Amino acid sequence: MSAGGSADGAAAGAVSSTMLLALGIVGGLICIYLSGFLGDLIGPVIAAIGAVLAIIWGSDAIRRVASYGLGTGVPSIGYMSLSVGVISALAGLSLATVFKIGLLGPIAGFVVAVIIGAIIAIVATKIVGMKIPIMLQCTVEIAGAAMLSILGFSVAIAGSYDMMAIYEHVVATGFIAVLFIMCTMAIQHPFNACLGPNEDQVRTLKCAASTAFLSMTLTGLMSVTTGGLGWFIVFIVGLIGWIVSFRAFVLASCNDAASTRWAGLWPNVEE
Incomplete structure (x- = not known):
């Protein structure tokens, strides 16, 4: 049964889940890899955009399974x-360090995420007994999107997907915990916010874009610690993206509502 859309999730949507999957995986990985060749000024913002693409993809996967x-x-x-x-991103970068193949890190992390996600889904369906037909596919997708979003923002902060750089600027500083909470909220919030009998995929994805760009804005502030002007570009691009996407989400919500009314602010005196 479904409370937030059709039973198959994708059938009621206007955007192909396959296209979002390709955008998240290919776009996310390409942006992360490109960041290593674009320098300290442009590289971080490209990596952050990769994380944004992964969050939008992950939000759609959450929508379908939930x-x-x-x-x-x-x-x-x-x-x-x-x-x-988080585990997969660090495992992938560690494997790249062990084998001394820097380019292996992002792909290795993604593969680890897919494997762990598949194991979790199999346990949930075969042992726990959750009767959700797309549980395996969506859990794998969400795990992959989670890994790419964590790694993309980590690269934006550290300026590199080298394990030592990530450890110094993201793990040792404690920013990894902030990214964990921030990316979780960015991926899971859109469907929770739009949940209801008239939930619409496009409106939910607009909300996902707003949470993704808001996360990018905060990532820009965290990357101040690494020096340079890269943090400012990440912050500005994220802020502009958030303003545009959140405005689009609010307009979509108003257009889909039966009516809207300003209820005023909360009272100054406690009752």
């Missing part, structure tokens, strides 16, 4: 998948 229930499992699968994302 549409089979009442939406109560969104936080659970969100935090679980982002835990997989």
Whole structure:
């Protein structure tokens, strides 16, 4: 049964889930890899855009799998998948360091995320007994999106996907914990915010874009610690993206609503 859309999730949407998957994986990886060749000024913003693409993809996967229930499992699968994302990103970069192949890191991390996500989904369906037909596919997708979003923002902060740079600027500083919470909220919030009988995929994706760019804005502020002007470009691009996407989301919400009314601010005196 579905409370937030059709039973298959994708059928009611106007955007192909396959296109979003390709955009998240290919776009996310390409942006992360390109960042290593574009210098300290442009590289970070490209890596952050890769994370934005991954978040939008992950939000759509959350929408599809959570549409089979009442939406109560969104936080659970969100935090679980982002835990997989953090572990996978660091594991992939560590493997690249061990084998001394720097370019291996992002792809290795993505593969690890897919494998762990598949194992979790198999346990959930075969042992726990969750009867969700697309559980395997969506859990794998969310885990992959989580890994790419964590790594993309980490690269934006550190300026590189080298393990030592990530450790110094993201892990040792504690920013990894901020990214964990921030990316979790960015991926899981859109469907929770739009959940309801008239939930619409396009409107949900507009909300996902706004949470992704807001996360990018905060990432720009965190990357101040690495020096240079790259942080400012990440911050400005993220801020502009958030303003545009959030405005689009608000307009879509108003257009889809039966009516809207300004209710005023909360009272100054406690009752």
